[in-house]
Amino acid sequence: xxxxxxLHKSYQMGNSSLHVLKGINLDIKEGxxxxxxxxxxxxxxxxxxxxxxxxxxxxxxxxxxxxxxxxLDETKAAQYRNRFLGFIFQSFNLINYKTALENVSLPxxxxxxxxxxxxxxxxxxxTSVGLADWATHLPSELSGGQKQRVAIARAMASEPKxxxxxxxxxxLDTKTSYEVMDLIQxxxxxxxxILVVTHEEDIAEMCKRIVKLKDGVxxxxxxxxxxxxxxxx
Amino acid sequence: xxxxxxxxxxxxxxxxxxxxxxxxxxxVSLGIFIFVVLFGLGNGLKNSFKEFFLDDATNxxxxxxxKTSKPYKGFKADxxxxxxxxxxxxxKINFPFFxxxxxxRISRGAVVKYKNEYDNYTTRGVAPSHQFAENTIIxxxxxxxxxxxxxxxxxxxxxxxxxxxxxxxxxxxxxxIDMGGIAFKVVGVFQDDGGxxxxxxxxxxxxxxxxxxxxxxxxxxxxxxxxxQLGRSGAVAFEKKLRKFLKEKKSIAPSDPNGxxxxxxxxxxxxxQQFANVLQLxxxxxxxxxxIAGIIxxxxxxxFVVKERTKExxxxxxxxxxxxxxxxxxxxxxxxxxxxSGYVGMxxxxxxxxxxxxxxxxxxxKNPYVDLSVALFATLILIIFGGIAGYIPAKRAASIKPIxxxxxx
Numbered sequence: 001x002x003x004x005x006x007l008h009k010s011y012q013m014g015n016s017s018l019h020v021l022k023g024i025n026l027d028i029k030e031g032x033x034x035x036x037x038x039x040x041x042x043x044x045x046x047x048x049x050x051x052x053x054x055x056x057x058x059x060x061x062x063x064x065x066x067x068x069x070x071x072l073d074e075t076k077a078a079q080y081r082n083r084f085l086g087f088i089f090q091s092f093n094l095i096n097y098k099t100a101l102e103n104v105s106l107p108x109x110x111x112x113x114x115x116x117x118x119x120x121x122x123x124x125x126x127t128s129v130g131l132a133d134w135a136t137h138l139p140s141e142l143s144g145g146q147k148q149r150v151a152i153a154r155a156m157a158s159e160p161k162x163x164x165x166x167x168x169x170x171x172l173d174t175k176t177s178y179e180v181m182d183l184i185q186x187x188x189x190x191x192x193x194i195l196v197v198t199h200e201e202d203i204a205e206m207c208k209r210i211v212k213l214k215d216g217v218x219x220x221x222x223x224x225x226x227x228x229x230x231x232x233x
Numbered sequence: 234x235x236x237x238x239x240x241x242x243x244x245x246x247x248x249x250x251x252x253x254x255x256x257x258x259x260x261v262s263l264g265i266f267i268f269v270v271l272f273g274l275g276n277g278l279k280n281s282f283k284e285f286f287l288d289d290a291t292n293x294x295x296x297x298x299x300k301t302s303k304p305y306k307g308f309k310a311d312x313x314x315x316x317x318x319x320x321x322x323x324x325k326i327n328f329p330f331f332x333x334x335x336x337x338r339i340s341r342g343a344v345v346k347y348k349n350e351y352d353n354y355t356t357r358g359v360a361p362s363h364q365f366a367e368n369t370i371i372x373x374x375x376x377x378x379x380x381x382x383x384x385x386x387x388x389x390x391x392x393x394x395x396x397x398x399x400x401x402x403x404x405x406x407x408x409x410i411d412m413g414g415i416a417f418k419v420v421g422v423f424q425d426d427g428g429x430x431x432x433x434x435x436x437x438x439x440x441x442x443x444x445x446x447x448x449x450x451x452x453x454x455x456x457x458x459x460x461x462q463l464g465r466s467g468a469v470a471f472e473k474k475l476r477k478f479l480k481e482k483k484s485i486a487p488s489d490p491n492g493x494x495x496x497x498x499x500x501x502x503x504x505x506q507q508f509a510n511v512l513q514l515x516x517x518x519x520x521x522x523x524x525i526a527g528i529i530x531x532x533x534x535x536x537f538v539v540k541e542r543t544k545e546x547x548x549x550x551x552x553x554x555x556x557x558x559x560x561x562x563x564x565x566x567x568x569x570x571x572x573x574s575g576y577v578g579m580x581x582x583x584x585x586x587x588x589x590x591x592x593x594x595x596x597x598x599k600n601p602y603v604d605l606s607v608a609l610f611a612t613l614i615l616i617i618f619g620g621i622a623g624y625i626p627a628k629r630a631a632s633i634k635p636i637x638x639x640x641x642x
Contacts, residue, residue, distance in 0.1 A: 054551065054636040074632060075555045082553020093548045093639060097249040110553035115238055158553065 001065060001162065001193045002028040002051060008059035009046055020046045022216035024060070028195070033188040033226070035204035036197045038213035045166060047213065048197045052085055052164045053077045065161050082110050086155030090167035092147040094139040100126060100150045101135040107158035125153040129183060145176035152183055156192075163187065163194040169203055175232075181206045182229035202227075243566050253541070254570055257534040261571045261615055262578030264527020268520055268611050269582035269603050275516030277593065277601030282509055292333065293366050294472055296455045296479070297494040305486035314483050314492050316452040318443075324457060327478060331471040333460045334362035337452040339442045345435065346411040347399040354395060356412060356435045358442030366456045367425065369436075374406040374421030381420075381438040388441075390421040392432035412437075415445065472497050520611070527615055532622035535567055539626035546630045547639040556631035560624065567623035568616060575612040583608065 007024040010017045020043045028034055038044040049055035050062065053072060062069045064084055072080070086107075087093075094103045105122035113121070126132050129149040139147055148168060155163055165184065169177035181203060188194050188208075196207055204210050205227045212220035247254050298314040316337070324335055339358035344351055363369070364376045372393060381388045389410065396405045405419045417437065425431035443449055459471045472495055477487070485492040539546075546559050554562075586601050593601070 049636050052551075054634060054639075074550075075557060078550055078553050078555040081551060087551050089639065093544075093551070095545050095548055097246070102245075106549070107552040109238070109242065110549075110555075110558070115241065154552070 001030045001032070002026065002195075003063040004051075004060065005062075006060040007047075007050065007057055007062065009043075009050060009055070009057055020216050021050075021057075024216075024218060026211065026218065026221075028193065030193050031188070031191050033185070033194045033208045034196065035207035035210045036195060036213060037199060037201075037204050037210055039199060041215075042213040043216045044197050044199075044213050048164055048166055048195065051162075051195065052087060053081050078110075082107060082158060084161045086158060086160035086163045088148070088151050088155050088163065088165035088168045090170040092139070092144075092151045092171075094147055094150060094154075096139050099136050099138055100131060100142065100153075103139070103150055104154045104157050107154060111158060122153070122157055125157050126150070128156070129153045143176075144172050145179055148172060148176075148180050149183060152180070152187070156187065161193065163192055165194065165196045167197055167199075169198065169200065177203065178229045178232040182233050185226070185229055239562070239565070243562065243569065246562075246566060247570070253538055257531065257538065257567070257619075258570050258574030258577075260530040260534055261527065261619060262574040262581075264523065264530060264615055265575045265578035265608075265612055266582045268523040268527065269579055269608050270585060271523055272516060272520040272607065272611075273582070273586040273601040273603045274593075274598055275512070275519060275601075276603065277589075277598035279509060279512050279516065280599040280601075281594075281597040282512060292461045292468070293456050293458045293498050294468070294475070295496040295498075296457070296475070297453070297496070299491050299494055301485050301489055301492040303486040303489040305489065306484045308484055314485065316455055318450040318452065320452065320455065320479070320482070323482065324455070324475070324478075328457075328471070328475065331459045331463060331467065331474075333458040334365060335455065335457045336360040336363040336366060337439045338363065338454045338456060339439050339451075340453060341442065343413040343435075345395070345399065345413075347405075347408065350399045351411075352398055354433055354435050356389075356437055356442070358439035359436050360439060362458070363436065363456070366458060367427070367431070369423045369425055372422045372424050373404070374419070376421055376423070377436055377438050382440050385440045385444045386438060387415065387417045388420045388438065389417040390423055390436040391419055392434050393422060393424045394429060394432040395435060396422045468497060524611055524614060528618040528622070531571065531615060531619040535619065535622040536626050538567075539563060539623065539630050543630055543633075544639065547633075547635040547637070550631075550635040551639065556628075559631040560627045563623050563627035563630075564620055567619050571616045571619035572612075575615050579608050579612050 004024050004026040007021055008019070009021040010019045024047060036044045036047060046055065050057050051064075053069065056072065064080075069080065095106070098106070101119065101122050104125055105118040108118040108121060123132065123135060126135055129152055131146060131149055131153070134142060134146060139150070142150065168184065169180055172180060184194060184196065185206060196203065198204055205224060206229050207224070208226050209223050210220070211218055296316075298316050301308070301312045301314065302310055304310045318337075321335055321337060325332065336359055341356050341358070342353060343356050345354050357363070359377060360382060361377050361379055364371075369376065371390075374390070376390055377388065380386070389412065391405060391410070399405070399410065400408070405422055408419050409416045410419060412435070423432075423436075439452070443451065457475070459468050463471065476493060476495060479485075479493055480487055480489070483492065542563075546554075549559060550556075583603065586603065589598075589601055591599060
């Protein structure tokens with residue numbers, strides 16, 4: 001699904017340049033649930049942003065579903081994101097003046113799906129995260145866990161090949177975190193490839209594979225026995 | 234551009250961000266409102282001024298005959314020059330390029346009677362085009378026409394004050410008045426913005442006047458009007474040529490300062506015109522100023538709006554919005570808001586001006602108005618600049634990476 005070869009990325013900070021990713025090689029198969037771990041500054045968010053086409057790589061190659069992601073202009077990147085990727089952010093990033101249903105249907109709007117179909121589909125996904133009753137509520141009327149579930153429904157709505165979660169539980173308490181992870185595991189079990197960036201051990205252990213980053217290189221890449229979040233819920 | 238879906242998205246955004254919408258809409262409305270009202274009041278001021286000073290047509294030259302002061306071609310000095318009908322024809326034939334219209338004027342005093350009322354009035358024997366030279370406004374009936382001229386009809390057009398004095402409340406049109414012992418039928422009543430004196434004249438066909446005076450063809454005074462598009466320099470050139478032509482025809486020495494007298498109204502009115510132009514300049518300046526203030530206002534708001542939406546735009550981009558669709562969304566929204574609110578501001582201002590009407594005449598503001606085209610143009614300018622003001626920050630917002638926009642808390 002994802003093939004990264006010798007990936008480099010630096011940021012220009014005034015006169016000095018900060019070498020954030022120093023040759024990342026990573027191969028992720030379809031249906032995997034991968035945790036990317038590392039302390040802050042290890043480059044894990046940068047890696048996710050490059051995979052998510054929110055940022056550009058300097059050197060190396062990136063293949064997503066056998067498509068070489070290269071020379072992206074903003075328009076192309078937007079189209080790829082819309083077609084291939086679903087995002088889940090730490091701070092949810094819901095549009096605050098739109099209801100839960102409208103937030104979920106937004107990626108479908110950019111796919112050109114008709115209004116009626118959009119709403120039906122969005123409602124399906126909201127139902128699947130257990131928030132059908134909250135469809136007409138604004139994000140400000142939802143709890144953190146509910147917001148994240150709306151965000152997950154939104155990420156799923158465009159039927160992406162890959163879900164990218166950047167600290168999806170970072171703003172949630174433990175119990176809610178496990179609920180969200182439970183949802184992510186269930187989606188993964190349906191065959192969706194998911195990448196989770198986290199620095200929490202217990203969250204990482206709920207994935208099927210852990211990739212540890214330190215100072216811009218992969219220091220550890222291991223398959224783990226998945227801890228089921230459902231047992232804590 | 235006109236997909237219903239996109240409009241729906243925009244309407245939703247507008248509906249759910251009422252404060253923002255009202256804020257930017259209000260700026261545009263206010264800008265247009267102030268512009269239209271100020272411009273209208275300025276125009277009102279100009280109208281008053283025009284009424285005071287610019288009553289008559291300004292493109293006329295009056296020619297009077299006098300006595301020569303130099304001998305020429307065998308004629309002695311001190312010879313009286315007189316115009317006649319052939320001069321009118323000759324001017325018409327020789328100066329078609331300059332001439333707009335020409336009319337003689339033969340002024341005579343007369344005692345005018347109707348029933349028991351009578352008074353002394355000045356009668357003017359004129360041609361139909363005299364109406365334009367004096368800006369005579371017909372209140373009732375008609376002015377002297379060509380038929381009157383051709384058949385020397387005893388028809389008279391009387392001033393408003395003449396009608397008031399002689400007829401009281403009676404309708405003068407169709408009645409007969411006695412002018413110096415001859416009966417004239419009143420065919421019209423006129424008013425004139427030039428003041429009371431001008432409304433005490435009585436106009437009759439100049440041919441009738443000539444017939445009464447033993448069938449001569451003499452003319453006191455000739456008024457020629459040049460085509461306004463010739464401008465001042467054209468008028469001066471016309472006057473020069475006309476002078477040369479008439480001097481030759483009347484055998485007056487070219488160097489003789491007397492014999493013919495010209496009064497070119499362009500000279501007399503040049504100053505007034507200049508003052509009117511200054512007024513116009515002030516009106517335009519004030520209008521432009523408010524318009525610029527409006528543009529700055531809407532620009533500020535648009536920059537603020539886009540800034541406020543940076544994060545939302547980042548989210549949209551992460552979800553697959555292309556830069557183009559982001560720009561389009563912001564532009565369409567801003568154009569929609571400015572169009573509607575600009576239109577509202579314009580309508581309210583026009584209604585206000587209409588309501589004021591002549592209510593401010595004491596302050597020298599008469600009939601304030603704004604050309605619809607000017608108001609529409611101003612609205613259009615604001616819409617365009619609102620669009621540009623929205624486009625620049627929108628383009629920037631659309632080109633920043635979503636990751637940066639998302640970080641922007």
